[in-house]
Amino acid sequence: MSNPKHPHHSASTINTQSGRRESAPLDYNHPYESMRRYAELLALRHNCPRTRYSYYRAMRLLHEHFGTDPANLGDPPPPPPKPAPLCPCCKKEMVAVLRIAASWNIGRDPPPQTP
Numbered sequence: 001m002s003n004p005k006h007p008h009h010s011a012s013t014i015n016t017q018s019g020r021r022e023s024a025p026l027d028y029n030h031p032y033e034s035m036r037r038y039a040e041l042l043a044l045r046h047n048c049p050r051t052r053y054s055y056y057r058a059m060r061l062l063h064e065h066f067g068t069d070p071a072n073l074g075d076p077p078p079p080p081p082k083p084a085p086l087c088p089c090c091k092k093e094m095v096a097v098l099r100i101a102a103s104w105n106i107g108r109d110p111p112p113q114t115p
Contacts, residue, residue: 024039024043024049024052024053025038025039025042025043025052025053025056026039026040026043028056031063032063032069032070032071034069034070034071035056035059035060035063035069035070038056038059038070039052039056042055042056
């Protein structure tokens with residue numbers, strides 16, 4: 001499986017341990033129990049130390065940004081539902097009712113203004 005452009009690169013020469021050496025997330029002093037459990041989960045699921053370090057770093061950045069336990073963070077509440085649009089027949093009916101109500105009030109005096 002060599003690359004024709006780079007014959008000195010083959011599948012057997014890929015180094016997955018390259019880069020700066022970071023300590024494993026299991027060795028950290030965790031500020032919260034949930035972060036310790038997350039480090040344990042990463043140790044079970046991911047073999048590459050760089051992946052474990054990167055995923056734990058993302059969790060730590062969330063903790064530092066919000067200043068709270070990442071387990072307490074959740075999705076924001078959904079926005080309130082928008083009212084359903086009126087169908088054309090309902091709009092026509094509403095306009096007719098408003099016209100009738102306006103015609104009833106044409107001859108009347110406006111209500112008194114309160115100071």
